[in-house]
Amino acid sequence: MINKIEKLFKITAALVIGSVILWSCEPDADQLGSQFFQNGAVGTESSYPVIAYNVDNGDSIRTDAARLQSATLGAFDEPQFGLQKSAYVSQVRLSSYAPDFGTNPVLDSAVLVLKPTYPADSVTTTTVDDYVYPDGAVPAKKVVSTYPVTKYGKTKLNSKTVFNIKVNEVTDFLGANTDQIRSNRSVTTGSLIGSTVFKGDISAVVITKDADNTELYKREPSIRIPLDSTFFQNKIIKKGSSPDLTDAASFIRYFRGIKLSVNENDGYIFSFDPNSVVINLYYKKDKVDGSTTTREAGNFILDLGSSNTHFNQITFDRAGTPSANLVQDTINGAPKLYMQGMGGPGIGLRIPGETIAAVRDLYDTQKIGIISAKLRIYTDVATWNNAYKKPDYFVVKQKGLDTFLDDMRTLAYTGVYNLVKGHDLNANPAYYDIGITQTFKNIIELQNPQTGHFIANVGQYTTDVDGNLLGASYPSLGSQNFNTRTYTPYRVVFVGTEPGNEKSAKLILTYGKK
Secondary structure: OHHHHHHHHHHHHHHHHHHHHHHOOOOOOOOOOHHHHOOOOEEEEEEEEOEEEEEOOOOOOEOOOOOOOOEEEEEEEEOOOEEEEEEEEEOOEEOOOOOOOOOOOEEEEEEEEEOEOOOOOOOEEEEEEEEEEOOOOEEEEEEEEEEEOOEEEOOOHHHOOOEEEEEEEEOOOOOOOOOOOEOOOOOOEEEEEEEEEEOOEEEEEEEEEOOOOOEEEEEEEEEEEEEOHHHHHHHOHHHOOOHHHOOHHHHHHHOOOEEEEEOOOOOEEEEEOHHHOEEEEEEEEEEEEOOEEEEEEEEEEEEOOOOOOEEEEEEEEOOOOOOOOOOOOOOOOOOEEEEEOOOOOEEEEEOOHHHHHHHHHHHHHHOOEEEEEEEEEEEOOOOOOOOOOOOOOEEEEEOOOOOOOHHHHHHOOOOOOOOEEEEOOOOOOOEEEEEOHHHHHHHHHOOOOOOOEEEEEEOOEOEOOOOOEHHHHOHHHOHHHOEOHHHOOOEEEEEOOOOOOOOOOEEEEEEEEO
């Protein structure tokens, strides 16, 4: 323990405590500075109980295009949180308007393409050396690389989890792509226009010509869902000269969108890129060369990307589970805490006023210097003893504020600060430390009027290509709004406020004094 505290002295002296003295032209005895850590410094670690309670997010969260850097699909049911099911709804736009499909166009096939997240290093490769490419009967080599998609939940129901993915036409107008949409929005759907059986893997295909190794065909890893050819023949191919296809405003009211969902109510949730979703229309048209008429192949793309209104529709069924009807008791707390991504509940951690008063008294009378302050929470091994991936990060804010914690604003780019540090995440129990040193120092030393009251949810803050926090770049939009909560499916049960339980939520304070 002594070594651990000495290490904290070295790390935080310059970053946290030293920063206070650097900002002051004339440090006095009530301010902490580098001189504090010279000969005679003594380190003490103390823990204090906190009031830990459940936060009801209403099973609702914004899932519109502005928040949906990644989209989710699937269903997962387990005893603590019940069923969480995610569907995807999107408008469709033409890749070009008033399209000319030529003479006598007939659709061969229509395919919707999804690109899920997958681990690139988990690959199974199959090679066919004597493959014959059908277009021209060309001798070739075919290489198929198969990857498991990244999944959260149950991957081996009945030996291997299978989803029946279906595509329905949407009959409601979905609005503008700048609209704010929440995950509990319902839409009316029409006919089933496509489906596939998905067994959890995706494949990339590369076909090369034997003679000179040139590439004849290449397909990236994806889910390919066959769609109703008759529907798209009548809806699109036959309507090339129709006013409905002359501009985007007309088209999104004519063909209002699609909904992707799964039939099943248990399994897993997986992610995909919403901005790369397309529908490929493969058709043939007449090609006249003198007195000879042949059929020429064509491919027309329907775009479901960023210009479209799109969102995740997330539903819950908590009936009969411990997470149903959670009470948000900020006074007494709760013995069990339920945290779930994608709109599920979060947790509150309140440092009691008497604890703040006691620490402030130590600061005033004994001139202590706060070296480290962190909130520690343990997973509840009695209810969450499983192999499901635990969250590796949380988004944390002071209650009532939509800005970053003081720690994030001052220390985010130092390379040594972690807002959340998980310990033993592959074991049960695991625990997490939430670093609030600078925030708590400001409460005590500057008598910051903001209380020690924090809200945490599953997710991470998002960054730009240079690694800078996006919330810092757009503070007027609310720093806390730039995070991955919308599409992070993890969940976990913690020990809350439970007197007598050493794993009860707590504040761990390390301070020094002469």
